[in-house]
Amino acid sequence: YQLQLGETLYNFGWVFTSLMESVGASRKVFEYLYRQPKITYNGMLKPTAIEGKVAFNDIVFSYPTRASTLVLNRVSFTVNPGETVALVGPSGAGKSSIISLLEHFYEPRNGKITLDNYGIEEYDHKYFHQKVAMVSQEPVLHDGTVRYNILYGCEEWATESEMIRAAKLANIHEFIMESEKGYDTQCGEKGVQMSGGQKQRIAIARALVREPAVLILDEATSALDAESEHIIQTALAQCAIGRSVIIIAHRLSTVEKADRIVVINKGKVIQTGNHKTLMQNSSGLYYSLVQRQLLQQADESDA
Ligand code: ATP
Numbered sequence: 001y002q003l004q005l006g007e008t009l010y011n012f013g014w015v016f017t018s019l020m021e022s023v024g025a026s027r028k029v030f031e032y033l034y035r036q037p038k039i040t041y042n043g044m045l046k047p048t049a050i051e052g053k054v055a056f057n058d059i060v061f062s063y064p065t066r067a068s069t070l071v072l073n074r075v076s077f078t079v080n081p082g083e084t085v086a087l088v089g090p091s092g093a094g095k096s097s098i099i100s101l102l103e104h105f106y107e108p109r110n111g112k113i114t115l116d117n118y119g120i121e122e123y124d125h126k127y128f129h130q131k132v133a134m135v136s137q138e139p140v141l142h143d144g145t146v147r148y149n150i151l152y153g154c155e156e157w158a159t160e161s162e163m164i165r166a167a168k169l170a171n172i173h174e175f176i177m178e179s180e181k182g183y184d185t186q187c188g189e190k191g192v193q194m195s196g197g198q199k200q201r202i203a204i205a206r207a208l209v210r211e212p213a214v215l216i217l218d219e220a221t222s223a224l225d226a227e228s229e230h231i232i233q234t235a236l237a238q239c240a241i242g243r244s245v246i247i248i249a250h251r252l253s254t255v256e257k258a259d260r261i262v263v264i265n266k267g268k269v270i271q272t273g274n275h276k277t278l279m280q281n282s283s284g285l286y287y288s289l290v291q292r293q294l295l296q297q298a299d300e301s302d303a
Contacts, residue, residue, distance in 0.1 A: 054113070054246065084247065143189060150202060151206075
């Protein structure tokens with residue numbers, strides 16, 4: 001009996017561990033599916049206008065499940081209104097964690113993140129997620145029409161013409177109009193199959209319809225074909241006008257255009273500057289990332 005009980009407990013332990021590992025592996029999938037803040041906050045701020053200044057002040061962070069591991073160690077940087085700032089660094093450096101904190105998925109252990117000089121927790125959370133919008137690397141489209149997918153979360157107030165304007169800016173309007181049902185075309189598993197680039201453009205339209213002051217982008221690591229890449233780059237350049245943009249950058253062409261590059265390594269900001277100034281320091285990490293081609297060159301066909 002004891003042996004059996006021991007074995008059962010052992011098996012339970014194994015299943016539990018495997019389950020936790022799968023949960024870890026599926027983290028990003030779940031985050032993309034349910035992009036709702038895990039932290040509930042009761043701020044009341046809803047200013048009539050947001051300039052879009054974002055500041056990380058001395059942020060210290062570890063994940064609740066691994067409290068002993070510091071993921072961010074005194075990270076500070078500022079994004080001024082209208083600026084494009086690229087986050088760059090090796091895998092595991094902490095770039096996505098910075099974005100998760102800005103999206104308020106987690107609370108920092110120390111330090112403060114501000115939007116226009118107010119702590120992000122002081123804002124009404126629905127308002128905050130309207131003003132700070134994210135386009136992820138692998139956007140998920142929900143089962144429903146194109147209209148539903150673009151207006152997702154702001155169907156109560158966004159108008160048809162605002163939706164079309166956002167779709168045009170995202171370079172997806174023409175594609176939508178090519179299909180018979182236009183904005184009533186079904187997406188998702190049961191609907192029309194879309195390429196990665198088309199999904200991303202729908203996601204860009206979804207972000208833009210909120211008229212965000214701050215746009216967060218996670219640049220795709222997977223190669224899109226040169227044409228989609230070009231269309232997306234053009235769309236993003238349009239979107240950046242008049243907005244602050246924070247981008248997790250993997251491409252040289254993106255960082256070259258950024259106003260400022262923040263280089264992260266092992267949870268710390270180790271360099272900041274633009275491409276030209278950072279390349280002058282041949283012993284810096286940025287220089288070696290470029291030299292080792294860890295920042296991908298644009299497609300030859302694109303060039
Ligand atoms: P990549 O370029 O590979 O996406 P990154 O720079 O975005 O990497 P993060 O994803 O922020 O890096 O990860 C920073 C550290 O935090 C890594 O050591 C990672 O294993 C750990 N980490 C990330 N997410 C979690 C989580 N949900 N729970 C525990 N640890 C995590």
